[in-house]
Amino acid sequence: MKAAIVGGGVIGGGWAARFLLHGWDVAVSDPNPHIARQVNAILAIAEKYLPALADVPMPPRGRLTFASSLRDAVEGADWVQESVPEQLALKHKVIAEIQAHAPADAILGSSTSGFKPSELQEGAARPGQILVAHPFNPVYLLPLAEVVSGPGGSEQVRERACEILRSIGMEPLVVRHEIDAHIADRFLEAVWREALWLIKDDIATTEEIDNSIRYGFGLRWGQMGLFETYRLGGGEEGMAHFIRQFGPCLTWPWTKLMDVPELDEALVNKIASQSDAQSGKYGIRELEAIRDRNLVGFLRSLKERDWGAGQLLNQHDRRLAKMASVAAQDSVAAPTRLLESTVLPGWIDYNGHMTEYRYVQVFSDSCEALLRRVGMHDEYVAAGHSWYTAETHNQYFDEVGVNEAYYTTVQILMCDAKRLHVFYRMHAADDDRLLASLEAMYLHVHMQSGKVVAADSKATKKLLAMAAAHAGLPKPESAGRFVGQRNLSTTMGQNS
Amino acid sequence: MKAAIVGGGVIGGGWAARFLLHGWDVAVSDPNPHIARQVNAILAIAEKYLPALADVPMPPRGRLTFASSLRDAVEGADWVQESVPEQLALKHKVIAEIQAHAPADAILGSSTSGFKPSELQEGAARPGQILVAHPFNPVYLLPLAEVVSGPGGSEQVRERACEILRSIGMEPLVVRHEIDAHIADRFLEAVWREALWLIKDDIATTEEIDNSIRYGFGLRWGQMGLFETYRLGGGEEGMAHFIRQFGPCLTWPWTKLMDVPELDEALVNKIASQSDAQSGKYGIRELEAIRDRNLVGFLRSLKERDWGAGQLLNQHDRRLAKMASVAAQDSVAAPTRLLESTVLPGWIDYNGHMTEYRYVQVFSDSCEALLRRVGMHDEYVAAGHSWYTAETHNQYFDEVGVNEAYYTTVQILMCDAKRLHVFYRMHAADDDRLLASLEAMYLHVHMQSGKVVAADSKATKKLLAMAAAHAGLPKPESAGRFVGQRNLSTTMGQNS
Numbered sequence: 005m006k007a008a009i010v011g012g013g014v015i016g017g018g019w020a021a022r023f024l025l026h027g028w029d030v031a032v033s034d035p036n037p038h039i040a041r042q043v044n045a046i047l048a049i050a051e052k053y054l055p056a057l058a059d060v061p062m063p064p065r066g067r068l069t070f071a072s073s074l075r076d077a078v079e080g081a082d083w084v085q086e087s088v089p090e091q092l093a094l095k096h097k098v099i100a101e102i103q104a105h106a107p108a109d110a111i112l113g114s115s116t117s118g119f120k121p122s123e124l125q126e127g128a129a130r131p132g133q134i135l136v137a138h139p140f141n142p143v144y145l146l147p148l149a150e151v152v153s154g155p156g157g158s159e160q161v162r163e164r165a166c167e168i169l170r171s172i173g174m175e176p177l178v179v180r181h182e183i184d185a186h187i188a189d190r191f192l193e194a195v196w197r198e199a200l201w202l203i204k205d206d207i208a209t210t211e212e213i214d215n216s217i218r219y220g221f222g223l224r225w226g227q228m229g230l231f232e233t234y235r236l237g238g239g240e241e242g243m244a245h246f247i248r249q250f251g252p253c254l255t256w257p258w259t260k261l262m263d264v265p266e267l268d269e270a271l272v273n274k275i276a277s278q279s280d281a282q283s284g285k286y287g288i289r290e291l292e293a294i295r296d297r298n299l300v301g302f303l304r305s306l307k308e309r310d311w312g313a314g315q316l317l318n319q320h321d322r323r324l325a326k327m328a329s330v331a332a333q334d335s336v337a338a339p340t341r342l343l344e345s346t347v348l349p350g351w352i353d354y355n356g357h358m359t360e361y362r363y364v365q366v367f368s369d370s371c372e373a374l375l376r377r378v379g380m381h382d383e384y385v386a387a388g389h390s391w392y393t394a395e396t397h398n399q400y401f402d403e404v405g406v407n408e409a410y411y412t413t414v415q416i417l418m419c420d421a422k423r424l425h426v427f428y429r430m431h432a433a434d435d436d437r438l439l440a441s442l443e444a445m446y447l448h449v450h451m452q453s454g455k456v457v458a459a460d461s462k463a464t465k466k467l468l469a470m471a472a473a474h475a476g477l478p479k480p481e482s483a484g485r486f487v488g489q490r491n492l493s494t495t496m497g498q499n500s
Numbered sequence: 501m502k503a504a505i506v507g508g509g510v511i512g513g514g515w516a517a518r519f520l521l522h523g524w525d526v527a528v529s530d531p532n533p534h535i536a537r538q539v540n541a542i543l544a545i546a547e548k549y550l551p552a553l554a555d556v557p558m559p560p561r562g563r564l565t566f567a568s569s570l571r572d573a574v575e576g577a578d579w580v581q582e583s584v585p586e587q588l589a590l591k592h593k594v595i596a597e598i599q600a601h602a603p604a605d606a607i608l609g610s611s612t613s614g615f616k617p618s619e620l621q622e623g624a625a626r627p628g629q630i631l632v633a634h635p636f637n638p639v640y641l642l643p644l645a646e647v648v649s650g651p652g653g654s655e656q657v658r659e660r661a662c663e664i665l666r667s668i669g670m671e672p673l674v675v676r677h678e679i680d681a682h683i684a685d686r687f688l689e690a691v692w693r694e695a696l697w698l699i700k701d702d703i704a705t706t707e708e709i710d711n712s713i714r715y716g717f718g719l720r721w722g723q724m725g726l727f728e729t730y731r732l733g734g735g736e737e738g739m740a741h742f743i744r745q746f747g748p749c750l751t752w753p754w755t756k757l758m759d760v761p762e763l764d765e766a767l768v769n770k771i772a773s774q775s776d777a778q779s780g781k782y783g784i785r786e787l788e789a790i791r792d793r794n795l796v797g798f799l800r801s802l803k804e805r806d807w808g809a810g811q812l813l814n815q816h817d818r819r820l821a822k823m824a825s826v827a828a829q830d831s832v833a834a835p836t837r838l839l840e841s842t843v844l845p846g847w848i849d850y851n852g853h854m855t856e857y858r859y860v861q862v863f864s865d866s867c868e869a870l871l872r873r874v875g876m877h878d879e880y881v882a883a884g885h886s887w888y889t890a891e892t893h894n895q896y897f898d899e900v901g902v903n904e905a906y907y908t909t910v911q912i913l914m915c916d917a918k919r920l921h922v923f924y925r926m927h928a929a930d931d932d933r934l935l936a937s938l939e940a941m942y943l944h945v946h947m948q949s950g951k952v953v954a955a956d957s958k959a960t961k962k963l964l965a966m967a968a969a970h971a972g973l974p975k976p977e978s979a980g981r982f983v984g985q986r987n988l989s990t991t992m993g994q995n996s
Binding site for chain 1: 509510638671673675677679683684686688691693694702703704711713715716717718719721722728733734736739744768771772774779787795797798799800801802804805808809812855858861867888889892893894896899940941979981982984
């Protein structure tokens, strides 16, 4: 499958990364001479964070090219995504050129945050091919895409578009009646407008406004939206009670909401300099990495709870698993790769080193990933059985710094219906050096009685298949070690 | 310290829980005959989730009483929090009664989301005592409190209020110039207003609106606010570029923003029935628990990243640790007792068990305590040397529940200038049963070079003395075990 990205800024680059990391070939068309550097910078960060959301292997990455002409980019494309600046005349010109060269059955999505599809379709050769597919930055992490085909659109095209968006991990929100700014941006504009007044009137700085959001309602909105949150605000008496109690406030004269401040140079500079004071200590790439790590944290915690965007990620894992055919991977005679992530700032102790128990946390998470992979996780546990850790042996080989990328692997040493004996390794992603290992013995437990019992053969089928694939691997040299055994050759002792 | 909660709905109950769980005595005054049941329901859920944010012990919970009169509630109070309905005449009446009976130096905070402090202070006996302390639901989890004292307020009262709010884990956002609806609620009102139009015009349902938030910008706003997010939207060209590019859209005629829909019965019922379709499958307590688990997930992931609200939680942990002062006891003829504490709620996994790596955290903390005791901690490390963990062997013997008290001991097996070989045990405090053990080999490292080097005899003097005292103790039966060794007699295997 081929995607053509027309306009490769922050949004176009984000689309490119999402398609590429889901196995699509991507051709980018943008007259900007720095386009390759900019898109590659976005791709580099997306490659670090998007796969950190998946617990199953992602498809092999597609091929990225920078086309010398729009024609080259869109030829043979299955999806063309337009992300040029928000000027209707420019969009019409670009759409005409796309339609002159792209396949007639390609989907032509526009990233516009404000224009209605009927406006984009005006005068087009094939209006039914065009729809709004409005994403949110960072496009490679946030699942939402507003899809609007408008009265002139094609239902069939829209349905195919939704299917493709889901296949690259996005959630289409179909807007049934086209309006300016679709849905979400109407909220963003309302907040932005109000925020401009607060700054202009010296009520609050950019930092104070940001804190008023992220210490309060922003935390609510990442997992429930406006209405589900307010339903809880009504307490035991519910939604109608809440509206009757708080609705009247809306007609009070908080009049700034009704007016638009003029964005003159003075106001633009005021905002820019407050923003510098607040965030200028971080470079843009650094701030992006902070944002993406935080988003991965939110999304993974929602995934564990199978809620909101995390529920979407669990659905997407099942889709990816089908695409990837996990079984094939697991028959490969190498230690199985489990986690890919980065060392978080909170894992570093006062000495500047990764705290001992955080290594164990990584291996604990690896165990979760292993059990998820062999189908002995959530539902299996809910049905009353689980693997309990009986004993482990840890070795610490090398230091690892904050934000360093790592991956873990597992090698199954022995497995039967009651016992699972495995050896995990944690490696640095950039040079594959061994950071730590953990050898573990798990026992299969009936949770209510606490007794060790045999798992039935159906449940352990995938696990035994993985064990069989690992059977020919050499035994890890430190498996079976005890603490204090001589010849600590591969540990810290090598430095003495 | 005593807090009086005047008006015990969702907000008042949340305040009560936050004060109580930080060791304050709380008296609630509310004419509602169901008040005790309602506040206790909020407290029950707060008790589950607020302590899950802390990694150090919380103070012992304060005493909760339901006062038969407002006078009884506020007498002797250090903080009186008013959370009665949003009617100015009612607030004036309640404030007058509070001031008649509360100490003159108590802080009188109002939870009002709309009124300015000057409006509340009108005609008050002691206007300087009154300020707005506007929290966000759920009050026991979200840190934000907008603090506004207005032109008639007292700076000294405001500063004391901020100090108290921090001591109960909140972050005061001081609003310098009073305006209607302070800061955050202006955004909430703007969004609410727009959302009402979308529903009235059949553009979107409550569920679609919620998804447009929580799959997209809501995730951004939990960790960065509006401006830091948009700074990234500007890409490499930054904030001023972003505003110049997107600012003009604000003056386009997305006119619904300017008008207020009439909240007639038809609209109220439409919203309520859409909300029922979306969320009615959950009872209110169930939905609260879902929300709180999600918020704890977000907050803990931010805490690990030391960012946003998570940074506040780390600061609060340091505050709590000072308050707690965990006493360590000495005994030399037996394994040395190191830590005494309780299992924290955040250590419990989705299965209801203490997570594997939290046991290792307990032993890691025990190592810190051991090194502190023998004078090889902070200053010693600052001077360039430290003991690094080379390898460990862990055994898991028994389950332990949330809030259960435990203690740890250490037995030194071997110690010389370069190596320290120890055996830790973790016991339940109430019946001394063995929960887990960890055998560890530490190497004495020169930190800058990373080399294992000998510590001088003066530094190891106390350690060698402890080792000598332990020399006669029997060797722990599982010291020297390797993973998978036969006769797992004392482990989970005993249950088989």
